[in-house]
């Protein structure tokens with residue numbers, strides 16, 4: 001691991017107009033003085049901090065339209081959009097606290113659990129390549145052979161431009177792996193959720209989804225115009241209360257959960273979910289984006305993990321981009337479900353088919369997964385090792401259960417930004433999750449652990465995290 005300071009992070013700091021020392025405690029005092037709490041926005045925090053520090057700052061447009069912005073010319077400016085103002089607010093906080101932007105880092109190359117950023121190597125805890133298949137020679141060879149035979153694109157949607165044997169092979173291998181009748185592959189995991197939920201559900205229907213569901217589920221709910229209600233994360237009692245209250249008011253109902261949650265690294269209670277969906281007459285959709293290849297002795301996911309018949313779940317969803325080292329998404333389930341999607345889902349009917357190398361890579365990765373369950377055992381063991389060491393080191397791992405994703409909660413977003421830079425300087429690439437994705441004071445680092453990390457890399461990462469976090473607490477106390 002690298003000990004020296006990382007020059008990349010330092011170079012990316014946009015302005016040095018504020019001295020960082022003493023700023024974090026000042027920030028905290030200001031938060032209290034200004035009556036800001038967990039519901040305060042980043043913009044409010046930055047505003048009070050900047051005002052009190054007298055720091056020079058760009059003028060940020062207020063939420064209420066000014067008189068001049070009510071005329072037609074200015075309302076057409078992209079800079080007026082609240083989406084842009086949020087970006088400015090985050091940039092401003094970065095400038096005030098001299099924190100480099102951790103997002104959109106450009107990686108030069110990757111090898112197993114290591115990566116290169118601007119010519120320097122890092123131990124990588126920010127990749128979903130859970131079984132290291134992005135490095136597997138059989139996966140790369142399959143993609144190259146597919147290009148040689150079919151080219152790089154299928155040019156249009158499969159319904160009109162036709163499909164290739166690669167699509168059929170992938171879909172039947174996925175259905176077989178899940179032990180269900182059929183499967184269909186989309187070009188994007190995100191589009192899979194949006195299109196599937198948007199196609200199946202109507203304004204007469206009810207969707208109840210876990211509060212920590214992926215954005216693609218939320219967008220799918222909006223598209224469907226069904227009544228969509230969130231239940232408290234992983235709280236099946238809360239789910240049942242919503243079913244009792246609302247199920248009878250709607251024609252059809254859908255429950256959506258993730259098998260293994262990408263945000264907190266915990267596992268959905270599939271047996272209870274299946275019991276509830278059967279009791280209340282609802283469909284159950286399980287997003288296995290992070291569970292495939294990780295849960296169950298053979299990596300078959302949540303059903304194998306809990307020993308549940310996969311046919312008791314109506315809609316299995318997953319992505320090709322994580323364990324399967326490709327790009328795209330899939331739905332697996334009954335033949336009639338797949339027929340509906342193939343002829344009605346906009347993400348299939350009006351979008352291009354998977355490119356040949358991506359379909360071939362996913363099939364080859366699935367074949368390696370089937371043939372090499374020892375990779376699954378390794379990722380599970382590595383996840384457990386990380387979690388037990390992190391807990392022993394006194395890190396706050398929230399509800400993480402360990403298989404492949406461990407979140408370490410560090411506090412406010414400024415602390416997260418500072419620690420993120422120090423992690424990079426110490427040779428670790430791991431990204432923070434900050435407000436508004438999580439509450440203002442619950443910023444966290446998500447460590448994605450793969451079968452390819454060594455025990456030494458895991459032990460060192462936990463030790464560095466502990467050192468930085470304790471150092472940051474001691475500095476804040478002393479100031």
Ligand SMILES: Cc1ncc(COP(=O)(O)O)c(C=O)c1O
Nearest residue numbers: 188189190214262287289319321
């Ligand atoms: C739970 C979950 N579902 C769906 C997706 C979307 O998949 P993709 O990135 O392959 O489009 C993701 C991506 O991170 C995810 O975490």
